Amino acid sequence: xxxxxxDDVVTAAQSGDAAAFSRIYAALAPGVNGYLKVRxxxxxxxxxxxxxxxxxxxxxxxxxxFQGLRTFTFSVAHxxxxxxxxxxxxxxxxxxxxxxxxxxxxxxxETAALESLEATGVGQQLxxxxxxxxxxxxxxxxxxxxxxxxxxxxxxxxxxxKQLQRRALLRLKSIVEREEALx
Amino acid sequence: MNHAxxxxxxxxxxxxxxxxxxxxxxxxxxxxxxxxxxHEPMQTAPSPELLAFMGPAADPSCEPSAEPSATPSPVAPVxxxxxxxxxxxxxLGLAVVAATGLGxxxxxxxxxxxxxxxxxxxxxxxxxxxxxxxxRQAVPSTEANPGDADAPEQPAFGTSGNRTDSGPAGHGxxxxxxxxxxxxxxSRSAGETGxxxxxxxxxxxxxxxxxxxxxxxxxxxxxxxPGSIPAEAGDTAKKLVEDAGGTQPSDxxxxxxxxxxxxxxGKPDSGVKDLPAPPKDAPAPSQ
Numbered sequence: 001x002x003x004x005x006x007d008d009v010v011t012a013a014q015s016g017d018a019a020a021f022s023r024i025y026a027a028l029a030p031g032v033n034g035y036l037k038v039r040x041x042x043x044x045x046x047x048x049x050x051x052x053x054x055x056x057x058x059x060x061x062x063x064x065x066f067q068g069l070r071t072f073t074f075s076v077a078h079x080x081x082x083x084x085x086x087x088x089x090x091x092x093x094x095x096x097x098x099x100x101x102x103x104x105x106x107x108x109x110e111t112a113a114l115e116s117l118e119a120t121g122v123g124q125q126l127x128x129x130x131x132x133x134x135x136x137x138x139x140x141x142x143x144x145x146x147x148x149x150x151x152x153x154x155x156x157x158x159x160x161x162k163q164l165q166r167r168a169l170l171r172l173k174s175i176v177e178r179e180e181a182l183x
Numbered sequence: 184m185n186h187a188x189x190x191x192x193x194x195x196x197x198x199x200x201x202x203x204x205x206x207x208x209x210x211x212x213x214x215x216x217x218x219x220x221x222h223e224p225m226q227t228a229p230s231p232e233l234l235a236f237m238g239p240a241a242d243p244s245c246e247p248s249a250e251p252s253a254t255p256s257p258v259a260p261v262x263x264x265x266x267x268x269x270x271x272x273x274x275l276g277l278a279v280v281a282a283t284g285l286g287x288x289x290x291x292x293x294x295x296x297x298x299x300x301x302x303x304x305x306x307x308x309x310x311x312x313x314x315x316x317x318x319r320q321a322v323p324s325t326e327a328n329p330g331d332a333d334a335p336e337q338p339a340f341g342t343s344g345n346r347t348d349s350g351p352a353g354h355g356x357x358x359x360x361x362x363x364x365x366x367x368x369x370s371r372s373a374g375e376t377g378x379x380x381x382x383x384x385x386x387x388x389x390x391x392x393x394x395x396x397x398x399x400x401x402x403x404x405x406x407x408x409p410g411s412i413p414a415e416a417g418d419t420a421k422k423l424v425e426d427a428g429g430t431q432p433s434d435x436x437x438x439x440x441x442x443x444x445x446x447x448x449g450k451p452d453s454g455v456k457d458l459p460a461p462p463k464d465a466p467a468p469s470q
Contacts, residue, residue, distance in 0.1 A: 018238030025229065025237065034221035045227050052229075056236045122216045140198065141214055142221035166202045169210070176209040 007065030014060055025052055028070065032077050035142050038123060039081050039134075047084070051077045071149045074139060078153050125175050133168035136161060194218070 005027050013020035032051055036044035054076050055062075055069070062069050126134050132154075139150045151161045195214045199206055229237065291297045 018236070022237045025233070029225050030223060031221040033225055034223055037223075038217070038220050045225060048225070049227075049230050049233055053232055053236075056233070122213055122220070125213060126217070137217070141195075141218050144194070144221070162201075165198075166204075169199065169202045169204055172213060173204065173207065173210045176213050177207070180209050 005066045010059070010062060010066055010069050013056075014062070021056060024055075024069065028052075028073050031143050032073060035074065035077055035138055036081060038126065038138055038142060040123075041081065041084050047080050048077070051080055067149070070143075071145065071152060074143045074145060074149075075153045078135070078139075125172060125179075128175050129168055129171050132164055133171060136164045137168045137172070140165060 005023060009020045009023050013024055029048060029052065033045055033048040036047050036051075041047050051073065055073050058072075059069070062072050064071070126137070129137070135154060136150060139145045139153060140147075145153070147158050147161050147165075151158045154161065156164075192211075192215070195211055195218065196206060198214070199210070204210075291301065
């Protein structure tokens, strides 16, 4: 869980204190980076820094202390993710030729073992969930937000977020148990 | 570390209890791995834009992977530009006013009728705000000949003889005399009278030979008697003459000598001997 900061830090940042900006960045940057990384953004660290640029430039409009700042920060991160998905939908994916990723060649034993490990990772498990279920789990587990905060970010009611969370956990449980059974 | 792990375990258990699910080790391990993704440190240092927010007081311990050379902000301070809009507007307004004044003065110097038109316009504007002043000044200006723009500026208390005399002699137009009478306070009939008088004066001087001079009355004006007032003149002119009684022109007026004084060549009874005729055989004077 990311460390919680007192509300005075937000007030100091709103008055232009540079040290307060540093403490906010240190407290929230890992969570934002992990959220964007699990979501599959290519340059997740660059996107995280853009998120904090937006948050710092609008910190004067933040209300609710540190929890309000956390909600606002992950709202911006969620908007960045949505923008990235739309941009990728509009533009065809262009990738250069990498001989190491050419599937027409036979992989070595080590490469096959690593790929199997990645396939069993949490990222692959999450990809089998619906997008809304992924979003709820990431905001609840990675960003450590409450049901009300997740509902505010996703624009839904708290009850619907609770139902989405339950279905996501049930779906993840079935996926994990199936993989355990296969192994 | 153990405290953090136990804290994460508590959060995961609490999450599963809220969802009404049983705690299984594979699901709990998966959620713990997912939760650990949010605690990985940033691999890159903050961008210069972010460092500008954090300033030199940024704590290097907050960014474990931050390079020490990245702490000073390379962003130059923002210096607001000086605003010169007010000075620019004043300078432009001054230039426009100066150019307009130069143009108007050039037009006034080029065309003599412009001054009369400008004077008329000014008097009309003044008359709009002060009708009493306009009724006294606007009338001569509207009837004025553009060539006689200076006529209303002449003193109004001169004698009628001089006014009627200076009009046709100075400008050669019969209308100027009428204007002078009108400007002196006379009515429309007085103006016509002045025009008639001046016309007769100029015609006499051109067509008839000079009559026998009368030293007391031989004025150079159109009236036979400079001190008299024409019968057709209005009462206003008479009042003006009476008011200006002490300023009558002097009677000492240069006159032509009598005819008997001047020699009349070619007349036998003139008493002046003619020059002897040159002899016929004399050589002709060289030209």
